[in-house]
Amino acid sequence: MRKETFGWMLVLPSFMYLMGVIVVPWIYSIYLSFTNLSYTSPGIVSFVWDTNFIKMFDDPKIYASIGKTAMIMVPAIVLQMLFGLFIAWGLYTLGTSAKVRILTTIYVLPIVMSSSVIALTWYFILHSEYGVLTYLLRSFGLLKGVSVWSDPNLVIFGYVLVDTWQWLPFVTLLFWAGMNAIPRDLVESANVDGAKGFYFFRKVIFPSILPLFAVVLLLRGMDTFKIIDPIIIITYGGPGDASETLHFFNYREAFRLWNIGYASTIGLFIFFVVEIACALYVKFFMAKYVYGG
Amino acid sequence: MGRKVIYIVATVLVAFIIINIFPFLWLVITSFKTRADTLTTVPKLFFEPTFSNYISAFAERGFTVYLVNSLIIALGTTALTVLLAFPAAYVFSRMKLKGDNHMFFVILTTRMGPGVLVAVPIFLMFSSLGLWDTHFVVILLHTAFNLAFAIWLIKGFIDDVPRDLDEAAWLDKLNPLKTAFRIIMPLCGPGIAITALFVFVMSWNEFLYALLLTGNKAKTLPVAIAGLVTPHGTLWGQIAAVAVLTSIPVLLTAYLLQRYIVRGLTFGAIKG
Numbered sequence: 001m002r003k004e005t006f007g008w009m010l011v012l013p014s015f016m017y018l019m020g021v022i023v024v025p026w027i028y029s030i031y032l033s034f035t036n037l038s039y040t041s042p043g044i045v046s047f048v049w050d051t052n053f054i055k056m057f058d059d060p061k062i063y064a065s066i067g068k069t070a071m072i073m074v075p076a077i078v079l080q081m082l083f084g085l086f087i088a089w090g091l092y093t094l095g096t097s098a099k100v101r102i103l104t105t106i107y108v109l110p111i112v113m114s115s116s117v118i119a120l121t122w123y124f125i126l127h128s129e130y131g132v133l134t135y136l137l138r139s140f141g142l143l144k145g146v147s148v149w150s151d152p153n154l155v156i157f158g159y160v161l162v163d164t165w166q167w168l169p170f171v172t173l174l175f176w177a178g179m180n181a182i183p184r185d186l187v188e189s190a191n192v193d194g195a196k197g198f199y200f201f202r203k204v205i206f207p208s209i210l211p212l213f214a215v216v217l218l219l220r221g222m223d224t225f226k227i228i229d230p231i232i233i234i235t236y237g238g239p240g241d242a243s244e245t246l247h248f249f250n251y252r253e254a255f256r257l258w259n260i261g262y263a264s265t266i267g268l269f270i271f272f273v274v275e276i277a278c279a280l281y282v283k284f285f286m287a288k289y290v291y292g293g
Numbered sequence: 294m295g296r297k298v299i300y301i302v303a304t305v306l307v308a309f310i311i312i313n314i315f316p317f318l319w320l321v322i323t324s325f326k327t328r329a330d331t332l333t334t335v336p337k338l339f340f341e342p343t344f345s346n347y348i349s350a351f352a353e354r355g356f357t358v359y360l361v362n363s364l365i366i367a368l369g370t371t372a373l374t375v376l377l378a379f380p381a382a383y384v385f386s387r388m389k390l391k392g393d394n395h396m397f398f399v400i401l402t403t404r405m406g407p408g409v410l411v412a413v414p415i416f417l418m419f420s421s422l423g424l425w426d427t428h429f430v431v432i433l434l435h436t437a438f439n440l441a442f443a444i445w446l447i448k449g450f451i452d453d454v455p456r457d458l459d460e461a462a463w464l465d466k467l468n469p470l471k472t473a474f475r476i477i478m479p480l481c482g483p484g485i486a487i488t489a490l491f492v493f494v495m496s497w498n499e500f501l502y503a504l505l506l507t508g509n510k511a512k513t514l515p516v517a518i519a520g521l522v523t524p525h526g527t528l529w530g531q532i533a534a535v536a537v538l539t540s541i542p543v544l545l546t547a548y549l550l551q552r553y554i555v556r557g558l559t560f561g562a563i564k565g
Contacts, residue, residue, distance in 0.1 A: 006469040007388040010380035014440055017377055021437035022403055025414035032414065087309070090302045105551055107310045109317060112547040114498035116515035117536040121320045123522070124529055132319055132336040165316065177555040218401075226407050229500045233519045250409045255505060260413060267410030274405045282398065 026271075032264035039258035052265035062266070064241070065249040071156050072245065073224045076163040080220060081213070083164075084171030089201055091172070092179040104176070108169045115166065119230035122162045123149065149235055152242035159243060162230050167220060174216050178209035218281055222274055246270060317540075324533035331529045346534035356535055359517040363497055363539075365428045366513055370435040370496040371489045374443045377436070379485065382447035383473040387459060400441040408501040416505060426508040434506065435496040443488050446557060450484025451477060490550055491557045494543050514539045 036048045056062055094100045110118060125133040128147030137143045148158040182205065190204045206213075228247040231237060237244040237252065244252075250270060254263035323331055325342040350356045384390065415434065419425045454477055462472040478485070503513040512520075518535045521528060547554065 004388065004390075007384040007390060010384045010470060010473065011390070014377045014381040014444060018403065018437060018440060021415075021433055022406075022411060025411045025418075026406065028414035028418070029410055032417075087306065090306050093299065093302055094306070101551070103306065103310055105548070106314055108547070108554065109314060109544065111554070112494055112498070112543040113317070113540055114500065114515040114543070116498075116500045116519050117320075117539055120518060120522070120532055120536055121316045124323065124532070125316055125319055129334060130332050130336070130529070133316075135334070135336050165313070169313075173555060222401070222405060228408065232501075232504070233522070247407045247409065250407055254409050254413050260417070263409065264413055267407055267413065271406040271410055274407075275402070278401060278405065279398075 029264045029268055032261055033268055035261045037260040038262070039260065048261070052262050055262065056265050056269060061241070061244070061249060062246070065244050065246045068156065068243065069225060069227070069245040069247075072159045072163065072227060073221070076160045076167075076224055077217070077220050079160070079164045080168050080171045081217060083168055084175050084216075085206075085213075087168075087172045088175035088179055089205065091176050092205070096180060104173065108173050110166050110168075111170050111173070113166075115229040116233060118166050119162060119233040122158070122165070122230070123234045126158060150239055152239050155235055155239065155243045158234075159227065159230060162234075163224060163227060167223075171216055171220065174212060175209060178212040179205055182208045214285060218278065221281075222278065225274060226270065320533050321537055323529055324537045326530050326533075328528065328530055346528075346530040347538070350531045350535050351538075354531070356514070356517060359512055359514050360538075362428065362507075362511050363513040363515075366431045366435065366503070366511070367493050367496040369428060369432040370439065371493045373432060373436045374439050374492045375447075375485060375489050378440055378443035378447055378488070379478065380470065380473055382444045383451055383469070383477060385444065386448045386451035387456070387469075400445060403438060403441050408505070412502060412505040419506070425506065426510045428511050430506050431503055431511060431513070434502045435499060438502075439492045439495055443492055446488045446491065447481070447484060449556070450481045450488070453484075454480050487550060487553045487557065490546050494546050497539075497543055 033052055034047055034049055035045055036043075036051070037045050091100060091104065125131050126148045127134060128150055131147070134143060134147055143154075146154065148154045186204065186208070190200060195203060226247045227245055228251060231243055231245060231248045232251065235243050237248050246266075247270060250263060250266045253259045253266060257263075322338075324346055325344070326337070326340055327343050327345065330337050330340045351360075411434070415430065416425065419427075419430050424430050458476055458480070459469075459472050462476050463469075467475070497513075498515060499513075500515045500519070504516045504519075507513065507516065514535065518532055518539065521532045521535070550557065
């Protein structure tokens with residue numbers, strides 16, 4: 001009993017810290033979302049109850065920004081999961097010699113780079129006039145007279161590319177580690193049975209890393225849904241509102257238009273969408289693989 | 294698998310990885326170019342290298358201040374996170390507390406809210422206290438978002454230390470706090486160092502909170518470089534120079550961590 005009490009005392013500081021710095025602000029946000037606090041339209045701050053929520057569900061910009069978020073999120077995740085699997089499989093077939101380790105060390109560089117540095121790098125290499133990648137694409141006859149960051153349709157594709165470049169190594173590395181953790185005897189008995197090539201991948205490798213696949217998909221889904229750093233840095237939601245994702249819309253309402261009440265409502269909305277999606281995903285899909293059962 | 298297949302796979306992968314790292318190489322190249330050499334329609338591969346971008350960014354534009362800010366914030370975050378996380382990790386490793394199998398979901402939950410959701414109330418509270426644009430407020434938030442991750446990662450390392458040690462310590466009437474800090478902590482020094490490096494990298498790189506909670510005094514490097522982009526005449530050479538210098542410490546850390554990267558990224562789930 002005494003040990004248990006001590007145990008709680010050691011966990012308490014971390015617990016209180018998370019309550020104070022994350023949970024209290026969340027509760028404060030709930031309060032704010034019921035008010036009309038705004039720094040651009042002065043007036044008496046008052047409780048407006050569900051006004052912000054009604055406004056949000058009537059706001060066509062919300063739906064447009066969800067659409068744009070999905071247009072970045074879906075292709076980015078499909079590319080990352082698909083290429084991640086195949087590159088990891090390629091690395092796996094090469095074994096774990098020193099040469100392969102050097103190769104992966106170079107490959108995983110983007111994992112430890114700041115999202116700010118990555119965004120600026122891509123801003124520059126796809127720059128309309130001085131970008132080296134723009135130049136290369138134009139010399140192949142692509143991007144004639146347009147550029148990625150100034151074209152309302154291409155800009156979405158640009159962010160798919162940036163997100164994929166930043167996160168594909170992360171996804172690959174996890175899959176690769178998962179594959180290397182497959183028990184030797186399982187691999188050997190499959191080899192004895194003559195399982196080869198894609199059949200081996202489909203029957204042995206993929207089922208073995210399925211739990212990991214489920215976790216990685218969840219993490220990437222959560223993060224990409226909230227994509228914002230490159231958007232603030234490169235096009236600031238533009239051109240026009242072509243790259244205004246949901247989180248960026250939230251940011252603009254809060255820190256540019258200073259509609260604090262409304263911004264808190266949108267923030268809570270994003271939080272609950274992610275929370276509910278994750279809870280359902282964990283309950284119905286992941287629980288089966290991760291916790292057994 | 295046939296030798297031929299292996300060669301094909303190796304060639305394709307090497308080619309892909311070289312292409313993949315090209316944007317970073319281009320950044321490094323750009324950092325040594327003069328302004329005239331960066332602003333050419335046909336990109337220049339050969340040019341006379343110059344250090345002027347590095348010199349002017351740090352000597353004239355005051356990036357040394359931002360470098361120091363980044364260091365203070367990343368080191369402060371690392372120290373605070375490890376200090377808070379270690380005792381908690383010890384408990385989760387050694388004792389069966391109610392609900393600790395929900396840790397995974399708790400970790401996820403701290404990552405679920407959009408950054409703006411926490412930043413708005415923190416911004417309001419800390420501006421009224423006059424603490425906006427201080428190292429303190431950024432450290433506070435960076436620690437909050439790394440804490441659950443650090444607890445889980447350190448727990449994995451403590452799991453590797455034999456339990457007999459603390460049983461013996463408890464028999465000697467050492468309380469769990471002393472056991473944790475005097476007996477266990479020295480034994481998982483490498484694990485704690487690895488966790489600390491991960492936290493350092495994440496804090497060093499973080500952009501959104503640093504952007505929203507600092508003005509000019511406590512601005513960090515990732516925020517400061519982004520501020521170099523202007524509608525008229527962006528100095529790409531300088532941006533590249535600062536970006537390269539921002540990346541060097543984390544690249545070195547990554548090199549030190551290579552054996553443990555997988556373990557860190559999976560929150561200790563895969564021991565790699």
